[in-house]
Amino acid sequence: MSNLPSVEELPEAIIARFGTQKAKTGNWRTNEIEIDQDKCDFCMRCVVFCPDGAIKVSEGKLKMDLDYCKGCCICIEECPKNAIKEERKVELP
Amino acid sequence: MNKIELLNGNEAAAYGAMLSGAEIIPVYPITPQTPLIHKISEFIAKGEFDADLIHLESDQSALAAAVGASLGGARVFTATNSQGLLYMAEVCYYASGLRVPIVMAVINRAVSSPHSRYPDHSDAMALKSSHWIQLFCETNQEVLDTAIQMFRICEDRRVLLPGMFSYESYLLSFTWENVEVPEQEKVRKFVGEYNPEHIILDPDDPMTINAPTTPDYLTEFRYKQKIAMDNALKVIREVGKEFQREFGRFYGLIDPYRVEDAEFVIATMGTIASTAKEVVDEMRAEGKKVGVLRIRSFRPFPREEVKKALKSAEAVATIDRNFSAGSNGALYDEMRSALYNTGIPVKGYIAGLGGRNVSKNDIREVFEDLIQKERLEEISWINLRG
Numbered sequence: 001m002s003n004l005p006s007v008e009e010l011p012e013a014i015i016a017r018f019g020t021q022k023a024k025t026g027n028w029r030t031n032e033i034e035i036d037q038d039k040c041d042f043c044m045r046c047v048v049f050c051p052d053g054a055i056k057v058s059e060g061k062l063k064m065d066l067d068y069c070k071g072c073c074i075c076i077e078e079c080p081k082n083a084i085k086e087e088r089k090v091e092l093p
Numbered sequence: 094m095n096k097i098e099l100l101n102g103n104e105a106a107a108y109g110a111m112l113s114g115a116e117i118i119p120v121y122p123i124t125p126q127t128p129l130i131h132k133i134s135e136f137i138a139k140g141e142f143d144a145d146l147i148h149l150e151s152d153q154s155a156l157a158a159a160v161g162a163s164l165g166g167a168r169v170f171t172a173t174n175s176q177g178l179l180y181m182a183e184v185c186y187y188a189s190g191l192r193v194p195i196v197m198a199v200i201n202r203a204v205s206s207p208h209s210r211y212p213d214h215s216d217a218m219a220l221k222s223s224h225w226i227q228l229f230c231e232t233n234q235e236v237l238d239t240a241i242q243m244f245r246i247c248e249d250r251r252v253l254l255p256g257m258f259s260y261e262s263y264l265l266s267f268t269w270e271n272v273e274v275p276e277q278e279k280v281r282k283f284v285g286e287y288n289p290e291h292i293i294l295d296p297d298d299p300m301t302i303n304a305p306t307t308p309d310y311l312t313e314f315r316y317k318q319k320i321a322m323d324n325a326l327k328v329i330r331e332v333g334k335e336f337q338r339e340f341g342r343f344y345g346l347i348d349p350y351r352v353e354d355a356e357f358v359i360a361t362m363g364t365i366a367s368t369a370k371e372v373v374d375e376m377r378a379e380g381k382k383v384g385v386l387r388i389r390s391f392r393p394f395p396r397e398e399v400k401k402a403l404k405s406a407e408a409v410a411t412i413d414r415n416f417s418a419g420s421n422g423a424l425y426d427e428m429r430s431a432l433y434n435t436g437i438p439v440k441g442y443i444a445g446l447g448g449r450n451v452s453k454n455d456i457r458e459v460f461e462d463l464i465q466k467e468r469l470e471e472i473s474w475i476n477l478r479g
């Protein structure tokens with residue numbers, strides 16, 4: 001606990017003076033999410049439904065931002081083309 | 094020039110909000126708070142008060158809107174009581190945890206069931222652990238003055254907590270008294286501007302508000318509320334003194350009446366103190382050393398001041414207009430705790446529930462119990478049909 005902020009160091013009511021952009025949720029992930037660019041027809045459903053804004057569009061392609069993807073698989077559920085796959089990285093106990 | 098007006102408690106509270114420059118007033122009507130909203134609407138309709146009065150669909154939504162408005166940087170006022178306050182309960186904790194200095198009038202009314210619209214402190218007492226400042230008033234003048242002081246106290250950088258100021262339904266809310274209404278300009282200067290930096294919704298300076306915390310954090314944030322509440326003891330006193338310099342009337346954490354050399358003291362809150370003060374004058378004329386200690390600040394509870402004020406007391410009685418089955422009146426517990434180790438016995442009385450009258454004779458009997466050292470350290474119910 002020693003590297004956590006003390007009572008004095010903490011602001012009144014907020015954890016930190018930044019938006020959620022700096023609260024990286026990528027380390028919650030226990031799996032890997034992969035997009036098959038060949039199956040994708042660019043409908044943008046996954047981009048809209050991802051609760052963390054982790055799917056970005058770059059040069060006409062979808063790009064996973066692994067700093068934020070927490071592995072919830074909502075994108076897989078929403079993709080009408082079955083273009084997104086979950087690869088389990090860590091075996092759960 | 095200050096003007097004298099005939100005002101009831103609700104109108105006095107409305108004046109307090111107007112003179113202090115509240116900007117957003119989210120409300121939901123409930124008896125006996127409704128006339129307060131009428132008065133504010135009237136001020137706004139006449140163009141005397143530049144505030145947004147927002148009608149919400151419930152008391153809970155009203156306080157939620159108040160939290161939002163305060164997070165946006167506005168000075169916020171609202172009012173409620175009894176069922177309405179309990180409906181707000183969840184949001185009360187959000188307000189104090191987010192450290193938004195909302196000022197709320199609580200027009201103390203019994204909590205149903207059975208249904209009652211009469212005075213009783215059990216509504217405010219249910220929220221005594223919600224980390225809000227809680228002040229209790231005795232007169233309509235004090236209601237107006239406390240509303241003004243509350244904005245200063247709550248918005249003080251050392252405090253930054255929301256605050257409720259309470260006055261009893263009917264006895265104050267619907268009773269007219271001569272009230273001195275201070276000049277708006279003077280009040281605005283006294284209250285100052287609210288410029289929040291600690292928490293504000295600002296797209297140019299984003300901050301994480303109400304983030305889910307792991308067990309690593311909540312303890313420290315709670316401790317910060319404790320520090321803020323401790324600081325409030327000092328700030329309430331300071332604001333009281335400064336208010337006296339500007340407006341000539343003083344209110345502190347406690348209101349001791351002929352307590353200095355008193356051997357037998359009644360501690361109570363709100364209007365019961367007025368009756369008790371009259372009885373004290375009568376009994377003093379008979380040579381009895383009695384006094385009244387009115388507790389104005391219940392949160393923070395001023396333990397040290399109470400102990401100091403009662404240094405010559407032989408026995409103390411508390412009169413609580415509230416009760417918690419399985420325990421005691423709230424003031425009794427606080428007073429016993431404050432006087433622990435002083436050797437001063439505290440006797441508790443429950444009285445005035447749901448508007449039951451507390452007469453001069455009732456008060457006299459309490460003093461007689463103390464003087465005759467009868468049934469000390471027990472709880473008695475005044476005027477209970479046994």
Ligand code: SF4
Nearest residue numbers: 050069070072073075
């Ligand atoms: S798994 Fe969840 S967080 Fe990751 S990209 Fe898909 S929707 Fe977003």
Ligand code: SF4
Nearest residue numbers: 040041043044046079
């Ligand atoms: S939802 Fe599927 S098809 Fe649509 S953009 Fe995302 S990956 Fe491509």
